[in-house]
Amino acid sequence: MATTTAPTSSHPAEATNQVKHRPDRNYRRKQRWGWLFVAPFALIFLTFLILPLVYAFRMSLFTSTLATGNKFVGGDNYIKAFSDPIFLQGLGTVAKFALIMIPAQMLVALVAALVLDNLATWASKFSRLMIFIPYAVPVVIGALMWGFLYSPRFGPASSIFGIFGLTAPDFLAQDNIFGSLVNIVTWQWAGYYMIIIYAALRGIDPGIYEAAVLDGASDRQIALRIKVPMISSSLVMVVIFALIGTLQFFTEPQVLRGVAQGAIPVSYTPNMYAFTLAFSYSQFNYASAISFALGIVVFVFSFIFLFLTRKQSGLK
């Protein structure tokens, strides 16, 4: 009865099988077959990820300016990057996004999943699909669409707020752009996360909360005390992917910049900064360094997060 969310791990079984019982001949055979199965992926992985990464890393060790030639500078670009106020400010921005956007998405996704888990009506099935549907909209098109929706004159905001007798805020103004971006991302991804969490909730053996029900526990208590802890490894996974995505935040602000150039400068997030440096200012070497510097930051943050949640995620 081991579903993926069940805490009983299969690692011990695996280890015994593979190490203790195998005679030498079998061991070598397994070596070869293991590589054969992995080989096709490994080839693509080397060609389209590792090789470009190595090349990009090499680029990041050189410098070239518009007026002078190319020269090797070692780690100078990285020193420059980590003392570049624009890059650091971008990091600050995505850190702020991570602190606000991820909890916002998680909250919507988790509450929706918990509510859906308690219902089995036609309406709840329908809602589940409708909430998920934005995931099927390509990010570029979703962001373009929100750009239209946010437009004060062109978009529907003023008529919607008008129903309640309110004046619509300018979603594209400097002070509001942060919230507007949080909203786009939440709209796009909360449904997807909700489905993951929902699927994990369905994987729990309902026998577990039957006893709690008999003891008179309320739905809320069951949700918070039993369900959420049971699916914590799913939650950790969802947050990790949201974290990586948020630190690499790019498409939504880049597209929205098309309608709010003042409020979203070209270097709003580190990834946008790298993109602009490379394709708008022709500083390919420094752009590579910025990308790797961002990669390092993403790695460190993901690692810290996994370390902090090692109990929940089951990682040792």
Added chain:
Amino acid sequence: MALVTDTPQRRDGRRARGSAARNRARNGGPRIGSHIFLLMLVIYFVTPLWWLTVASTKDTAGLFGGSGGPLWFDDGFHFFSNPQGLFERQDGIYWRWLGNSFLYAISGGVGATVLAVLAGYGFAKYNFRGRGAFFGILLGAVMVPLTALVIPTFVLLSSVGLVNTIWAVILPSLLSPFGVYLMRVFAQEAVPDELLDAARIDGAGEIRTFFQIALPLLRPAIVTVLLLSVVGTWNNFFLPLAVLSDPLLLPVTVGLNGWQALSNAGSGGEALWNLITTGAFISIIPLIIAFLSLQKYWQGGLSLGSLK
């Protein structure tokens, strides 16, 4: 060994027991509060798509100054003439883009899934040398943002003459580290070593063991990884933008973005707003249909990747 998706009896059993318990504990009413909450969520998630639907029935003048406002239909109903405009604009290049998106998404998605299944199974069931290191690099490589890879990938593709061909989009999209990761986790759980060993003792080779024993057990995960990689390729934007110059090869995302640029341009620009909204509307229909019709396959599979 019950898996997430093959549990109809279990789920029914659970539902019966669960609601029985609920009815005992609560008044058993229709849960109005929960439904209102869901209704609000649905309105939030669907309104933008409603806007897009309405917008796709307007011509450019209707979009910018129509009678019905942004959220309602205009006097002039162009639901049929807009797609016709899509057929006329550059000899119907939009439909070609849509076709390209299908080609890229399906070939890239299927290819990525095949590679992920093989690799995930290999990682999970064979303790070969270098496995841990490889898997570690795999997870680490995801951390570097893809913008860094555009120039190197372009250089690479151009050195073998593949820039501006369909391969420039399909080959890189065969890469799905996340898919491999999901497959590995799932294969570890779903394919018991005892079963494999029994097959081997019966004289089955590794390949037959894989196809006859492992593959059927991996089916729910395969559907999930397939859907995820199809969506990933369908969403693909920046790489095709950089490596394709022939407009006939573009996927629909890049093509529509190009129309947007054209409509935003002053000099030499053309206002194609009605085609953009209609094109965007049509382009999201296939994926929505795919998700709705395949929901029983992917919904369970999505929780597969829980960290162990």
Added chain:
Amino acid sequence: MKAKFLASAGIVAATAVALTGCSGGSGSGGGGGSEAASCTNTIVNAEAPQVTVWAWYPAFNEVVDQFNNANDDVQICWTNAGQGNDEYTKFSTSIESGSGAPDVIQLESEVLSSFTIRDSLVDLTEFGANDVKADYAEGAWEDASSGDAVYAIPVDGGPMGMIYRQDLFDAAGIAVPTTWEEFEAAARKLKESGSGAVIGDFPTNGRAFNQALFAQAGSVPFEYDSANPQEIGINVNDDGAKKVLEYWDGLVKDGLVATDDAFTADYNTKLVDGSYAVYLAAAWGPGYLQGLSDADPTAVWRAAPLPQWDAANPVQVNWGGSTFAVTEQAKDKELAAKVAMGIFGNEEGMNLGVDKGALFPSYAPVLDSPEFADKEYEFFGGQQINKDVFLDAAAGYEGATFSPFQNYAYDQLTEQIYAMVQGEKDASQALDDLQASLEQYATEQGFTIK
């Protein structure tokens, strides 16, 4: 060592193709990798050598067909690689990786220096560009050349004028302003009339538009000659620029103009729904407006010359305009140069561009033709806007110099003007800060500042 890396990369990639390609077994089209395969147009003359061209002009297919039918010895293989920045991104990637660029490319004149400094464009003087100099409007030619070198052949320009709503002016009792002083008075009058409209928009992302307005008051932001590429003069905060920006800052503060980003859906809506009474436009503006505006049938549009600082000494300015350049990657540069000069360098081609693509020509035989001057525009109630407005503007334009990091300069300009509009600093401070940031950037990039 770059070559070695690429060779090994190539082998791996080729293996990957062999594996995946063969297992697919489809052998579908488009995999050949030959450049000739990607022509959007049909090649009339299969034996003639082909020149690849990237361009996004509207109705360009007809121009290409016309060219290919008229030429036996060369054929254009045309691709629309995207508008503006999309195309530049691809070109930039091609330059960096040393392959993949077309032979001839459409570039806006403002980005030419940004590409010449990367040694990616061919000086066309050695292929006889100066022989056709007389065929082009002076200012446009100036924009496409740097010192003695000619890096592109001008195609279309954007001499500026003022497009306005006659009906809104009449309703508020406003006469058409001819100076900026009158423009401000008209703005006040319009506001007081309570019509709800403002006189116009001062977009913070105006880029070339803002720069053109500065130039009208004598601002010369950059001095740069590609013969001496390491040296640059930067004077973005000169008196002309400050005078203009202070003027607009005043209008913004008094609520007399809007500050919407240009070319957004919102801006378009306001252009056509009567929120703006005036659209300060380039000659391509009417074409743009027409695409949007059957929305309001009561609108009465007319064109007039751009207001002046000194009515006695009018200064004409330009906003936008594009060219054809030959890339360093061109296989046959001479042939490519011939194509760059020939596409719109004849009356048939240019007339197609004007009639079908709404271009404002830089090619003198069409520009100076009576047909062009007398052209009546239905959208403007039959007004001959070329004769009335844009021909004079084009004739008076003397050219401008752009920096080799024009994108950076524009991005910074946008940030500074936005900060000004937000009330964070005044106009003078904004331009001083712009000057400082550009000087610092130029120094970092290894330039000597004159």
